[in-house]
Amino acid sequence: MELQERIPVSLYTAVDRDMFVQQICPQRRPAVLRGVSMGPCLEKWTVQYLAQRGGDKEVKIHVSPVPQMDFLRKNFAYKTLPFNEFVKRVSERKHSDFFLCEDESYYLRSLGEDVRKEPADLSKQFPGLAEDFHVPQFFEPDQFFSSVFRISSCGLQLWTHYDVMDNLLGQVTGMKRVVLYSPQDALHLYLSGDKSQVLDIDAPDLKQFPDFVKAKRYECVLEPGDLLFIPALWFHNTTALQFGVGVNVFWRHLPADSYDKKDPYGNKDPLAATRALQALERALHTLDELPADYRDFYGRRMVQRIQKRTYCDNQFTRQSNTQEDAGTSLPSRQFTNPG
Numbered sequence: 001m002e003l004q005e006r007i008p009v010s011l012y013t014a015v016d017r018d019m020f021v022q023q024i025c026p027q028r029r030p031a032v033l034r035g036v037s038m039g040p041c042l043e044k045w046t047v048q049y050l051a052q053r054g055g056d057k058e059v060k061i062h063v064s065p066v067p068q069m070d071f072l073r074k075n076f077a078y079k080t081l082p083f084n085e086f087v088k089r090v091s092e093r094k095h096s097d098f099f100l101c102e103d104e105s106y107y108l109r110s111l112g113e114d115v116r117k118e119p120a121d122l123s124k125q126f127p128g129l130a131e132d133f134h135v136p137q138f139f140e141p142d143q144f145f146s147s148v149f150r151i152s153s154c155g156l157q158l159w160t161h162y163d164v165m166d167n168l169l170g171q172v173t174g175m176k177r178v179v180l181y182s183p184q185d186a187l188h189l190y191l192s193g194d195k196s197q198v199l200d201i202d203a204p205d206l207k208q209f210p211d212f213v214k215a216k217r218y219e220c221v222l223e224p225g226d227l228l229f230i231p232a233l234w235f236h237n238t239t240a241l242q243f244g245v246g247v248n249v250f251w252r253h254l255p256a257d258s259y260d261k262k263d264p265y266g267n268k269d270p271l272a273a274t275r276a277l278q279a280l281e282r283a284l285h286t287l288d289e290l291p292a293d294y295r296d297f298y299g300r301r302m303v304q305r306i307q308k309r310t311y312c313d314n315q316f317t318r319q320s321n322t323q324e325d326a327g328t329s330l331p332s333r334q335f336t337n338p339g
């Protein structure tokens with residue numbers, strides 16, 4: 001029996017800007033957009049062409065002895081290679097030159113010029129290749145945040161994580177499986193920061209992660225030419241079914257001042273969320289002044305108040321606020337568990 005139901009990601013064809021802006025983006029659900037023009041990269045980006053046009057610029061890559069990368073045990077190494085040498089190696093299964101072993105796997109997530117300050121931008125780091133990839137004009141130019149090369153060995157699996165910006169993942173060569181989970185399933189994913197500790201999503205350890213089966217699994221296989229819309233906060237896990245080249249474009253979905261300015265990756269929580277989490281830590285620290293049974297009592301009431309006030313699928317969210325906010329009495333209704 002299947003562990004989780006597999007829900008196919010909706011597929012759209014003949015998508016133009018209006019359709020994306022008015023119908024697809026507002027649903028806040030992932031979507032595969034097939035047939036949107038990506039430019040000549042689809043025909044041009046052979047290994048030879050990428051190597052020749054990309055040149056010998058140094059790139060920082062992940063190198064792993066096994067295809068499933070593990071951020072918990074850090075089973076990979078960061079290494080540096082000239083881009084043309086990297087492209088040659090990543091496209092082959094066995095390597096005559098290698099760092100760890102002859103069948104090691106590679107992954108490139110391109111970075112900005114000043115890694116700590118600047119987001120990646122293909123047109124700055126790889127101008128000779130950027131002209132072949134046409135960024136879909138589905139958002140305003142001033143919302144653009146970054147364009148990132150994603151180049152992976154066949155089989156390479158990247159752990160489940162979320163980003164805080166909207167994202168179009170363009171698949172240029174090779175097929176890629178993408179599994180996604182809704183932000184509402186965050187509690188079933190056993191997070192460590194922005195990543196899920198459940199590394200093997202196909203055969204998870206259910207003793208360690210019993211609630212993982214409750215997460216709804218959305219899935220698609222991207223083909224060359226597909227764009228996958230990954231709304232901010234949606235978790236995604238990618239597996240390259242073949243040697244793959246892709247580019248993803250992040251843009252600011254919220255007003256620009258909502259984001260952390262010191263975030264070159266687009267994965268730091270919005271400033272208001274960070275402030276709220278800090279305030280929660282302070283509140284918990286304050287509760288430590290009380291004995292355990294009082295902490296339990298007030299802790300439970302705080303949990304309920306947070307659920308009532310914030311959960312989107314709680315029909316009482318808004319109307320029950322007034323009473324609780326005024327601090328006059330306990331809320332009278334049970335909250336609805338989001339599942």
Ligand SMILES: O=C(O)CCC(=O)C(=O)O
Nearest residue numbers: 150158163167169238248
């Ligand atoms: O395609 C990949 O390998 C990962 C993509 C990703 O994490 C992203 O687009 O945010």
